Each structure stands twice: as structure tokens, then as C-alpha cells.
Amino acid sequence: GEDVEQSLFLSVREGDSSVINCTYTDSSSTYLYWYKQEPGAGLQLLTYIFSNMDMKQDQRLTVLLNKKDKHLSLRIADTQTGDSAIYFCAEMTGGGNKLTFGTGTQLKVEL
Amino acid sequence: DVKVTQSSRYLVKRTGEKVFLECVQDMDHENMFWYRQDPGLGLRLIYFSYDVKMKEKGDIPEGYSVSREKKERFSLILESASTNQTSMYLCASSGVRYEQYFGPGTRLTVT
Numbered sequence: 001g002e003d004v005e006q007s008l009f010l011s012v013r014e015g016d017s018s019v020i021n022c023t024y025t026d027s028s029s030t031y032l033y034w035y036k037q038e039p040g041a042g043l044q045l046l047t048y049i050f051s052n053m054d055m056k057q058d059q060r061l062t063v064l065l066n067k068k069d070k071h072l073s074l075r076i077a078d079t080q081t082g083d084s085a086i087y088f089c090a091e092m093t094g095g096g097n098k099l100t101f102g103t104g105t106q107l108k109v110e111l
Numbered sequence: 112d113v114k115v116t117q118s119s120r121y122l123v124k125r126t127g128e129k130v131f132l133e134c135v136q137d138m139d140h141e142n143m144f145w146y147r148q149d150p151g152l153g154l155r156l157i158y159f160s161y162d163v164k165m166k167e168k169g170d171i172p173e174g175y176s177v178s179r180e181k182k183e184r185f186s187l188i189l190e191s192a193s194t195n196q197t198s199m200y201l202c203a204s205s206g207v208r209y210e211q212y213f214g215p216g217t218r219l220t221v222t
Contacts, residue, residue, distance in 0.1 A: 043211075043213040101153055102153070
């Protein structure tokens with residue numbers, strides 16, 4: 001089946017780097033995505049990576065993709081209190097008609 | 112910027128009422144989606160639509176129907192609301208890399 005797994009919680013100090021991990025099972029996924037959800041809000045697309053890439057950097061965000069292990073990670077450099085949120089990874093499935101979302105990782109940034 | 116709007120942020124309805132949740136996107140996207148989000152259960156796909164008047168069931172369609180009469184508008188209908196439909200409802204539309212853009216969500220309470 002198609003299952004996307006993430007750890008539930010991550011706590012970091014302000015200014016440190018955060019690394020949020022995700023494993024997926026559908027090796028045919030063409031795109032993988034990271035979303036951020038703040039309390040009471042919808043999901044905000046942060047970034048995506050094409051499956052033939054190993055890494056993508058976008059300002060403070062770095063996405064690493066290990067296709068062999070089906071492992072995706074999101075690194076947030078210089079984490080700020082405003083980064084506190086739930087982060088979801090997602091993979092494209094069903095030929096692009098659907099995304100399968102992970103369970104979400106709650107990131108807490110402490111002063 | 113892609114904009115997805117939902118008709119209400121908060122809604123309180125009584126058991127047995129018919130409920131309409133409306134979603135509008137301004138990017139001429141063909142695919143639109145309805146999800147519900149519940150603590151511990153993540154995002155679950157209710158229905159999606161890949162064209163006007165076309166729809167497909169997602170993972171949990173029971174108790175719901177949808178309508179897509181115009182490309183920019185996708186409506187979710189609860190024919191007879193029940194308390195177990197109390198949830199956060201999220202609408203999305205998808206772009207050229209199948210990335211999904213979400214609305215702000217509607218928190219529905221059925222009493």
C-alpha cells in the first residue's frame with residue numbers, strides 16, 4: 001500500500017537547525033512535497049522536489065531525497081519561533097490525481 | 112499567487128441539516144479536492160474532481176456528495192449532517208507539478 005510516515009514531534013532551540021524526516025513507499029512517485037500548517041489554518045506548500053533530484057535548496061530550506069531508501073528530509077536552517085507548526089510530507093500517487101500525506105510532524109521551537 | 116478560498120471559516124449546524132461547503136480557486140486548475148482533517152487521523156480525501164461535472168470518490172466518500180458546475184468552484188455537500196462529521200474541511204486545487212494549494216479550511220461543528 002501507499003504509506004507515508006513521519007515522526008510525531010520535534011523540539012529545537014531557536015537558531016538551531018531542524019531536520020524533519022519522512023519515509024514513503026511508492027517508488028514511482030514523480031514529485032514529493034513539503035507543507036506547513038499553522039494552527040487553525042490550511043496547508044501551505046513550502047517546496048517540492050522532482051524524483052530525479054537528490055537535493056533542493058530554497059533559502060533556509062533544504063530538501064534531501066534518498067530514492068534508494070525512500071527517505072525524504074526537510075532541513076530548516078536558523079529555526080525561528082515562527083517556524084513552529086505541523087509539517088507534512090506528501091508524495092504524488094494515482095498518476096498525479098492524488099497526493100498521499102504523511103501524518104505530520106509537530107515542530108516546537110523553544111527560546 | 113494561487114488563491115483558494117472557502118465560503119466559511121467556522122460553521123455550526125444541527126444534526127440532520129443539509130450543509131454546503133464551497134470552494135473557489137482563481138488559477139484555472141482542472142483538479143480540485145476535498146479533505147477532512149481530524150486529530151490522529153491526518154488528512155483524508157473525501158472526493159476529487161478532474162474536470163467540470165466530473166468527480167471521483169476518495170477514501171471516505173460516505174455521507175458526502177460534491178458538485179462541480181464551473182471550473183473554479185467545487186462544492187462539498189453533507190446531505191444530512193451527523194455529529195461524526197464534525198471536523199476541519201480543507202479544499203485544494205492542483206497545479207502543473209500536481210502540487211496542491213489549499214484553502215484556509217472550514218471548521219464544521221455538528222451538534
